[in-house]
Amino acid sequence: xxxxxxxxxxxxxxxxxxxxxxxxxxxxxxxxxxxxxxxxxxxxxxxxxxxxxxxxxxxxxxxxxxxxxxxxxxxxxxxxxxxxxxxxxxxxxxxxxxxxxxxxxxxxxxxxxxxxxxxxxxxxxxxxxxxxxxxxxxxxxxxxxxxxxxxxxxxxxxxxxxxxxxxxxxxxxxxxxxxxxxxxxxxxxxxxxxxxxxxxxxxxxxxxxxxxxxxxxxxxxxxxxxxxxxxxxxxxxxxxxxxxxxxxxxxxxxxxxxxxxxxxxxxxxxxxxxxxxxxxxxxxxxxxxxxxxxxxxxxxxxxxxxxxxxxxxxxxxxxxxxxxxxxxxxxxxxxxxxxxxxxxxxxxxxxxxxxxxxxxxxxxxxxxxxxxxxxxxxxxxxxxxxxxxxxxxxxxxxxxxxxxxxxxxxxxxxxxxxxxxxxxxxxxxxxxxxxxxxxxxxxxxxxxxxxxxxxxxxxxxxxxxxxxxxxxxxxxxxxxxxxxxxxxxxxxxxxxxxxxxxxxxxxxxxxxxxxxxxxxxxxxxxxxxxxxxxxxxxxxxxxxxxxxxxxxxxxxxxxxxxxxxxxxxxxxxxxxxxxxxxxxxxxxxxxxxxxxxxxxxxxxxxxxxxxxxxxxxxxxxxxx
Amino acid sequence: xxxxxxxxxxxxxxxxxxxxxxxxxxxxxxxxxxxxxxxxxxxxxxxxxxxxxxxxxxxxxxxxxxxxxxxxxxxxxxxxxxxxxxxxxxxxxxxxxxxxxxxxxxxxxxxxxxxxxxxxxxxxxxxxxxxxxxxxxxxxxxxxxxxxxxxxxxxxxxxxxxxxxxxxxxxxxxxxxxxxxxxxxxxxxxxxxxxxxxxxxxxxxxxxxxxxxxxxxxxxxxxxxxxxxxxxxxxxxxxxxxxxxxxxxxxxxxxxxxxxxxxx
Numbered sequence: 001x002x003x004x005x006x007x008x009x010x011x012x013x014x015x016x017x018x019x020x021x022x023x024x025x026x027x028x029x030x031x032x033x034x035x036x037x038x039x040x041x042x043x044x045x046x047x048x049x050x051x052x053x054x055x056x057x058x059x060x061x062x063x064x065x066x067x068x069x070x071x072x073x074x075x076x077x078x079x080x081x082x083x084x085x086x087x088x089x090x091x092x093x094x095x096x097x098x099x100x101x102x103x104x105x106x107x108x109x110x111x112x113x114x115x116x117x118x119x120x121x122x123x124x125x126x127x128x129x130x131x132x133x134x135x136x137x138x139x140x141x142x143x144x145x146x147x148x149x150x151x152x153x154x155x156x157x158x159x160x161x162x163x164x165x166x167x168x169x170x171x172x173x174x175x176x177x178x179x180x181x182x183x184x185x186x187x188x189x190x191x192x193x194x195x196x197x198x199x200x201x202x203x204x205x206x207x208x209x210x211x212x213x214x215x216x217x218x219x220x221x222x223x224x225x226x227x228x229x230x231x232x233x234x235x236x237x238x239x240x241x242x243x244x245x246x247x248x249x250x251x252x253x254x255x256x257x258x259x260x261x262x263x264x265x266x267x268x269x270x271x272x273x274x275x276x277x278x279x280x281x282x283x284x285x286x287x288x289x290x291x292x293x294x295x296x297x298x299x300x301x302x303x304x305x306x307x308x309x310x311x312x313x314x315x316x317x318x319x320x321x322x323x324x325x326x327x328x329x330x331x332x333x334x335x336x337x338x339x340x341x342x343x344x345x346x347x348x349x350x351x352x353x354x355x356x357x358x359x360x361x362x363x364x365x366x367x368x369x370x371x372x373x374x375x376x377x378x379x380x381x382x383x384x385x386x387x388x389x390x391x392x393x394x395x396x397x398x399x400x401x402x403x404x405x406x407x408x409x410x411x412x413x414x415x416x417x418x419x420x421x422x423x424x425x426x427x428x429x430x431x432x433x434x435x436x437x438x439x440x441x442x443x444x445x446x447x448x449x450x451x452x453x454x455x456x457x458x459x460x461x462x463x464x465x466x467x468x469x470x471x472x473x474x475x476x477x478x479x480x481x482x483x484x485x486x487x488x489x490x491x492x493x494x495x496x497x498x499x500x501x502x503x504x505x506x507x508x509x510x511x512x513x514x515x516x517x518x519x520x521x522x523x524x525x526x527x528x529x530x531x532x533x534x535x536x537x538x539x540x541x542x543x544x545x546x547x548x549x550x551x552x553x554x555x556x557x558x559x560x561x562x563x564x565x566x567x568x569x570x571x572x573x574x575x576x577x578x579x580x581x582x583x584x585x586x587x588x589x590x591x592x593x594x595x596x597x598x599x600x601x602x603x604x605x606x607x608x609x610x611x612x613x614x615x616x617x618x619x620x621x622x623x624x
Numbered sequence: 625x626x627x628x629x630x631x632x633x634x635x636x637x638x639x640x641x642x643x644x645x646x647x648x649x650x651x652x653x654x655x656x657x658x659x660x661x662x663x664x665x666x667x668x669x670x671x672x673x674x675x676x677x678x679x680x681x682x683x684x685x686x687x688x689x690x691x692x693x694x695x696x697x698x699x700x701x702x703x704x705x706x707x708x709x710x711x712x713x714x715x716x717x718x719x720x721x722x723x724x725x726x727x728x729x730x731x732x733x734x735x736x737x738x739x740x741x742x743x744x745x746x747x748x749x750x751x752x753x754x755x756x757x758x759x760x761x762x763x764x765x766x767x768x769x770x771x772x773x774x775x776x777x778x779x780x781x782x783x784x785x786x787x788x789x790x791x792x793x794x795x796x797x798x799x800x801x802x803x804x805x806x807x808x809x810x811x812x813x814x815x816x817x818x819x820x821x822x823x824x825x826x827x828x829x830x831x832x833x834x835x836x837x838x839x840x841x842x843x844x845x846x847x848x849x850x851x852x853x854x855x856x857x858x859x860x861x862x863x864x865x866x867x868x869x870x871x872x873x874x875x876x877x878x879x880x881x882x883x884x885x886x887x888x
Contacts, residue, residue, distance in 0.1 A: 098771055246678075303836055
């Protein structure tokens with residue numbers, strides 16, 4: 001139903017960003033249609049563990065929102081537009097206090113105040129946390145508030161409905177969307193005065209990642225194919241230590257190394273003996289050998305690159321993509337006290353006891369800094385279409401700082417909501433009442449589904465997905481070479497071709513997983529090209545984007561946002577300047593304190609010394 | 625491989641070449657249920673989701689009959705979203721954290737069934753909307769004045785927070801309801817909602833609207849229907865003290881029933 005003044009906003013995605021926006025819009029008295037593939041309480045936000053950043057300075061450390069802002073921009077290797085990053089950091093303390101009021105069981109100090117802990121990329125205690133499940137707790141708090149508005153009939157949930165496409169009018173203005181009921185496969189048009197995308201990251205493009213299974217990027221790709229700009233797609237954060245599984249990669253917290261965990265592989269390539277039978281001198285502690293100063297605690301992107309290359313060269317344990325992360329030399333009672341919870345996760349999913357058997361880990365695709373292009377009010381280039389959370393590109397630049405993801409989701413939702421209302425109130429429809437645009441788009445989507453269902457080719461949709469994931473993981477993650485990137489794009493084109501020859505592998509279409517997957521696969525392939533070609537054309541190294549052939553950050557040529565626009569021939573790339581109006585870019589060097597790196601830098605410094613020491617590269621801190 | 629050896633040593637047996645999986649299937653809500661048996665290649669550390677993914681790629685039964693791929697729900701695969709809950713070897717749990725090796729220690733094959741207390745959509749998928757409706761009914765939220773900036777919430781000791789934290793981890797998976805002999809649709813609201821009443825009634829701001837929640841669990845299908853079987857607390861994957869919640873809320877409802885009218 002529409003609100004008091006008839007405004008209705010559609011929100012796609014019910015994670016932190018989507019629910020934050022829904023709460024604000026309902027509170028302003030307007031109607032919300034909330035679409036989610038899964039019940040919103042089961043969204044991927046639940047996976048965030050570590051905490052949420054906000055500079056409240058309750059520890060007498062002289063922290064400030066400016067300091068948080070500076071850390072964020074510095075951690076992002078100066079690729080983020082600075083005004084929205086600053087605005088987020090300024091809003092962060094009030095966001096944390098709001099969640100406190102909503103009943104999130106944040107950990108406390110002896111005085112009963114909120115406790116804060118330290119995270120990567122900062123010198124301050126700035127991270128509020130609720131046990132080891134902060135994301136779950138924050139999501140539930142918003143879920144509860146939105147349920148309250150649902151009980152008041154202001155929010156209508158469409159759980160188990162997946163967005164297929166936008167409905168655009170003759171002026172390319174967004175007027176609603178087409179969604180599919182995942183049980184009946186019914187397609188339906190939904191009118192809306194504005195649409196907010198809040199669908200999270202695209203981890204499944206890489207096959208296996210730390211993302212949840214709904215994180216396909218499919219809906220965002222649909223927007224891109226309908227004219228929305230996609231920005232900085234090539235910036236994909238890879239976490240150094242995840243637990244490889246046949247189904248997904250599960251994150252293993254950095255604290256395992258913080259408490260003395262050692263990373264190693266057998267020195268001999270074909271050594272298939274159990275770890276316990278390999279004597280000390282036949283083990284290769286490659287991080288300790290290569291980086292004697294920092295050992296296993298090198299910054300995350302370095303750890304990620306080293307582990308990745310060891311495995312790529314066939315030195316992984318059992319020749320597979322895995323290395324040992326060994327805690328078994330530490331007494332079990334010490335481990336239980338300091339790392340109990342994370343050891344239990346490993347035990348639960350692997351079945352081995354890491355107190356006695358080394359854990360087997362591998363870097364895992366974790367987060368997309370890139371996403372839909374938005375302005376400082378979270379508006380995309382399509383009028384009436386906004387975006388918030390991981391699916392938009394703002395805030396994090398070339399690399400996200402740990403515990404900044406939760407706060408950026410809520411910030412994005414809180415900015416997108418009033419901006420969507422503002423748009424809905426002021427939009428001039430120019431006489432186009434849009435009466436038939438819904439039918440047209442609906443028919444188009446029905447035809448796509450109908451054609452897919454009737455395809456009788458011999459390609460297997462799940463095998464194509466596997467092939468895409470493998471080639472993307474091999475070539476477009478940690479270390480990138482232009483020839484491999486070009487090969488990857490060729491491979492993606494081949495897969496797109498073979499996609500035309502799939503057949504849906506389920507003859508029972510009721511609640512089938514096969515047709516939605518086929519739709520995802522097409523959209524993932526389109527977005528994979530954006531990521532790959534963005535990487536191919538950025539000839540520098542910055543944040544998570546690393547090219548050995550171009551090891552330096554090149555501000556002169558690439559202090560720019562990559563913009564991809566869809567064409568029938570694939571993505572068309574262009575570049576726009578980054579707003580660096582508040583902090584001058586300086587060399588990113590975590591071997592020294594920030595203050596020292598700030599001294600001798602000026603705008604336009606192309607930092608030729610950046611790659612001198614591998615330790616100069618930055619910290620890819622992730623909330624754990 | 626080292627892991628194979630570790631596993632086989634632990635279980636005291638040689639790992640099998642394949643894993644037999646029997647799935648209780650249903651084409652659509654009003655169709656009859658039937659069993660189908662599949663076989664997937666054994667690997668160390670397989671979980672149930674990986675087996676299902678393998679079957680999905682090439683849905684052929686153990687007898688070589690081509691069939692439709694079984695469907696199921698999955699999302700986080702880290703036992704925190706609750707969506708992949710099903711009955712595995714007779715016990716309700718999340719399929720992402722159900723490893724094949726320990727399951728094969730009890731019997732030579734694995735059975736997968738949908739939860740029985742919720743409408744069965746197809747194969748292993750059930751509709752748990754009633755659990756979210758419970759949350760609406762018991763007003764499982766803090767009645768904040770608004771989401772604008774009003775400063776921090778009430779001060780609390782770490783002990784109070786720790787007690788609430790235990791209840792706040794409920795992922796609405798439905799294990800407790802599946803295992804509860806009293807829970808059957810609309811006869812008893814069940815431990816899930818009662819534990820959420822406890823969560824919000826403990827909070828200083830939540831206490832203000834405590835009566836609404838207590839009244840919501842006092843009807844014919846309310847808290848007094850608990851038969852004290854204590855199955856719920858045994859199957860809860862998040863180790864939520866569900867029986868403590870029921871005890872505490874039972875006490876609150878009794879006191880409210882006796883003296884609540886005085887406050888009107």
